[in-house]
Amino acid sequence: METDQKSSSAWIALGLDIGGTEIKAALVDGKGSIIASHRLSTPRTMADFRGAIKELAGHLRLGEVDIKGVGVGCKGIIDPSSTEVLALPGELNYLEGRRLNELISPFVPAGRPVAADNDARVALVGEHIWGAARGRRNAIMLTLGTGVGGAILADGRVLRGAGGVAGHLGHLTVDPDGGLCICGNRGCLETFFSARAIEAEAFAAIHRGVKTQLLETGSRPPSCNDIFECARRGDEVARIVVEKATLILGSAIAGLIHVLDPEVVILGGQITQAGDLLFEPIQNEIDWRTRYLLCRKVPVVKAQIAEPSGVVGAAALAIEAATAAGGVAAS
Numbered sequence: 332m333e334t335d336q337k338s339s340s341a342w343i344a345l346g347l348d349i350g351g352t353e354i355k356a357a358l359v360d361g362k363g364s365i366i367a368s369h370r371l372s373t374p375r376t377m378a379d380f381r382g383a384i385k386e387l388a389g390h391l392r393l394g395e396v397d398i399k400g401v402g403v404g405c406k407g408i409i410d411p412s413s414t415e416v417l418a419l420p421g422e423l424n425y426l427e428g429r430r431l432n433e434l435i436s437p438f439v440p441a442g443r444p445v446a447a448d449n450d451a452r453v454a455l456v457g458e459h460i461w462g463a464a465r466g467r468r469n470a471i472m473l474t475l476g477t478g479v480g481g482a483i484l485a486d487g488r489v490l491r492g493a494g495g496v497a498g499h500l501g502h503l504t505v506d507p508d509g510g511l512c513i514c515g516n517r518g519c520l521e522t523f524f525s526a527r528a529i530e531a532e533a534f535a536a537i538h539r540g541v542k543t544q545l546l547e548t549g550s551r552p553p554s555c556n557d558i559f560e561c562a563r564r565g566d567e568v569a570r571i572v573v574e575k576a577t578l579i580l581g582s583a584i585a586g587l588i589h590v591l592d593p594e595v596v597i598l599g600g601q602i603t604q605a606g607d608l609l610f611e612p613i614q615n616e617i618d619w620r621t622r623y624l625l626c627r628k629v630p631v632v633k634a635q636i637a638e639p640s641g642v643v644g645a646a647a648l649a650i651e652a653a654t655a656a657g658g659v660a661a662s
Contacts, residue, residue: 344649345391345398345439347384348450348641349373349405351421356387358396359646363461367391368642377425381434388438401445402648403431404453404641410495414447417495420513446652450641451480452489452498454634456651457644458597459484462635469593471584472634473500475602478513479521483591501525505583524580526555526602532572533558543568559605577609581616588621588629599634 342361347354350373357368369390374380405426407419414431426434432445439445448456455464455472464470468487474480481500483490490497501521502514509518522528533545534552544566548557561569584596596617603609614631621629636643 342650343396343398344646344653345393345401345443346642346645346647346649347387347401347403347435348453348645349403349423349426350450350641351406351423354383354387355642356391357642357646358391358398359643361650363457363636363643363647365643373423375422375425377429380425384435384438393439398440398443400443400649400653401435401439402453402645402650402652403435403445403447404450404645404648405431405447406450408495409447409449411446411448411491414445444649444652446648448489448491448648449480449482449495449498450474450644452482452491453644453648454480454599454636454641455482455484455489455498455597455644457636457647458599458634459489460647460650461643463595463597463632467594469591470595470597471500471587471591471593472597472599473584474634475525475580475598475600477526479525480600484593485591500583500587503583503587505579520580520583524576524583529555529558529572529576529602532575533569536568536572541568545569555602556604559602559608563608573608574612577612578616581613582620584613584631585617585620588617589624592625593629596629596631597634598631599636603633 344359346357346359352373353370354373355370358366360366369387371383371386374383405416408417410417416426416429416431419427431447435445451474454474458464458472464484470484472482479501482498502516502519504516504518505520505523506518510522511517512519512522530552536543537545544561544564545553545557545568558569558572562573610631617631618628
């Protein structure tokens, strides 16, 4: 996506979102609006990573823009105090042990601070400044996609924990004897509710020879979106898969609500495109499980930050860091 580099706000930050498929960059103003953006396929070597950052900086003409800071969202365990990538399994593991500010600073105007954090926490920072958590002091956010990311806002601050691991809500144990998870645990939430888990459950039914509309979607195996759509059309197999997944997610969130007492639960990520088929059963599950102890309803809402949310949240992280240091706050 390309847009004109004009803005009604003088406060401009650079947001970078480092994902497994793409690196996205955008100039974002103090109202959370994207001024200009660009994306590249995620490099597989350190040399190519540096080249990609240089290309993104050149494409956005950073030498001609007075950015106030840089925010970076990245998968894995990130130390926000140093921007060091402590753990990042998979094809991006060449970033482990590296400080993102040292990798990025050579390609942005001199003296601009670089802040970095886990991508899910970065998304919540964006929601806190401009989105569904604006004006709130306590919130839970889950990002529902290939896995389940998470972040927690407590008393106005995003929890990061002693080792920077706080907020990995997808690795909450929901079944002690459940299947193995990529984190090494068993029975994690994301082994029951995630695009991978939902697709695997549907494929198992197909593999057993069960009659279902999922065989007619054209995808092999059917995608998570296909499964929700077939459930919406009344397919029994898809309905059972979706009901089981939303039951587990809703009950897990209810437990988190009892622990954290949030004002709102925010859901983001690709699976939220399912709309009421996702939100209604989760809200119902939460309501009955929490009604006696909380004596109030905790709304479950969709993330408000527009796509690409990763870069907007990353820019919000830069603004948060600058504000904490005494800079200009977002409008």
